[in-house]
Amino acid sequence: MSSKQDLPFAANELLSFIGQKNIILFEGEMAAGKTTFIKAICAQKGVQEPVSSPTFSLVNEYEGAGGELIYHFDFYRIDNEAEALDMGVLEYFSSGHLCLIEWPSKVAGLLPDEGVEVSIENGEAEEARIISMRVYDGGHDG
Structure with missing residues (x-):
């Protein structure tokens, strides 16, 4: 992903990739763009309310299109x-x-024993990010 303009495409790719899995783990350094990517995912799911990091509350609940809950x-x-x-x-x-x-x-x-890991790393350019996804199954190796 070379810029923030690519986020909707990347979010759609992730949502296609995860299929029916509902546990998505976001790994990355501080300020790598985890929350920014999550905002794009929520936008693709039809969330209308503001999406922000639940750093102090630990969890935020959003409602997507059709009443779907997202934590x-x-x-x-x-x-x-x-x-x-x-x-x-x-x-x-x-x-x-x-x-x-x-x-x-x-x-x-x-x-849980299964889900999807998303790794976000800084790329060469200022806004560039390398996003990789993998399904884990049968245990999380931390």
Whole structure:
């Protein structure tokens, strides 16, 4: 992806790639563009409300087209998995709704056994990003 103008295309590609999987893990350095990409995904899903990182609330809930719920997690600020358990993360993960998870390594022991990992890396140009996707199945290796 060479610029932010490519985000809608990249978001559509991801949504096609994930199929029926609903656990999407976003890996990348700070400021790599995880939240920006999630905003584009939510836009493609018909979310009308503002999409922002749930850094302090840990989870934001959005409503897509047709009432579809989308959960957006940011675990950057948690200290341990118990904090995620206290906020009911397992119920969210097993809800069947799309779960978009930033900083999943902070809750690696709680993640479902299957989903999609999205890695975002800085490219050569200022706005360029390298986005790679892979399905994981049978356990998350952190």
